[in-house]
Amino acid sequence: MSTPLIQVTNLVKHFSAKSGLAGGGGNVVKAVDDVSFDIFPGEVLGLVGESGSGKSTTGRLILRLLEPTSGRVTYGGQSIFDMPKNDLRELRKQMQIVFQDPYGAFNPRMTVGAIIGEALELRGISGAQRRSDTSRFLEMVQMPANVANRYPHEFSGGQRQRIGIARALAVEPQFIVADEPVSALDVSTQAEIVNLLLDLQQRLSLTMLFISHDLSVVKVLCDRVAVMQHGKLVEVGDSQQIFAAPRMEYTRELLDAIPIPDPARARRAA
């Protein structure tokens, strides 16, 4: 096996929670509780779990969008939490994030062209090159070049997700965190975006952390799967092994809870 691109070691993130109306208590929520795993170059690691399991927090810590309580994340051997701001800025060009609803992450007053152009600028691309690159990245997500003059609100959820992916790709990252990128989409649109991610990941040899609560989508996209529950890593392994023979009871429970789109089997399970 090759050297990991990302190593997560004993990662911990606590949030102080003020419980109740009076704000008393001051409990600590262990959102991420001593989590360790590796992500290898060119692989898609699925990070699954239910709401509150800590999967999104883990994704944000790996990008250093959050500071950890303790623990270590290395990217290409460099510790990202010890990195000076300037080095971090350089590193960020190699890491991108795709959100569940990219609409919330777009400036509504910027055209699609300006949104992607801003990402290109990070790589020092301007002028005519910027225009042709914008078209190239739009084409990559199967959008016509003329959408560059339009605004995010003019697009459907699936089209917005394509624009969000184009923006992430424009930075030419090695690594992408995709946080529930298809959860808000209709079934038919979901299949299109899953196919797009699958194609792009293979074509560009992207390394990806795919965060999802939908194990069926994870099965299609991921090489390996990590399962989280209550901030802890429950199980990590090859996708095939996890789906065929999960070792942990909790993973089995998650798999069994998925309603099967086949009346004969769905009813037997019930």
Add this chain to the structure above:
Amino acid sequence: MAEPLLSVRDLQTQFNTDDGVVTAVDHVSFDLAPREILGVVGESGSGKSVTSLSVLRLVANPGKIVGGQILWKGEDLLKKTEAQMRAIRGDDIAMIFQEPMTSLNPLYTVGNHIEEALALHQGLHGQAARERAIQALEEVGIREAPARYSSYPHQLSGGMRQRVMIAVALSCNPDLLIADEPTTALDVTVQARILDLMLRLRTEKEMAILLITHNMGIVAKLCDRVVVMHRGKIVEAATVNDIFAQPRHPYTRDLLKSIPTLDSAPKTRLATVQWHPTPQQDAHSNLVEVAPGHRVSAWVAGG
């Protein structure tokens, strides 16, 4: 089939927008038998939610029901006065939504919600209402119901809130529960328990369920029959077994093929929905019966 509980006939609901009239529900007809679970499936914009809101005459402006009949136990709901409709809503037909937090009043306790329904529809007050409310909470599987009776919505988890919504909806023993994406916001393990609860209550309470969903897995688990909607029209209607085993409409077929499942092949592209109606296909909403209880767009059947 027994006398239908609900018979929707040629329903048309339109929205007047700045860009003209949008027909959200286009000549929709279906029957629902007592104790039957009917799934209405479709993607966003297919008209499935507007159909369910139309049944209760809850379509808000600029939406308007412009034609058809909604026969409830043989009587047309479109001819009822608003006062008569208020008596039917909650009492005969109850509804639950995707996000219970927006339907629950943050300043009301769990008990207040149920007692409000009981006072309005059954004239129950005081100790009798309290006992009935606690019983309703127990029926939906809420543990320590007497303690939860005094909780506020924000103190409950998402799954617990949906149970409370169901308890409120069922407190007046409706004959029909309309459930619009009732588990979409919930985790899968919680979803599985809520679906089991709905199946159990259907039997215990002898009520019918009109289930609006985009999730074919939930349809397979819960429904007796299914109608598939696309752009405001029903394109296919059949028993759940027929829909999955012998889908006739190209849209239904594409939709079923595009769903990722635990049997999907890893690292393999998913099938996508290829079918788009021609203007001619889009203009027609009539269905023909191709097998007993199996209706499909007339042009598919060659009619």
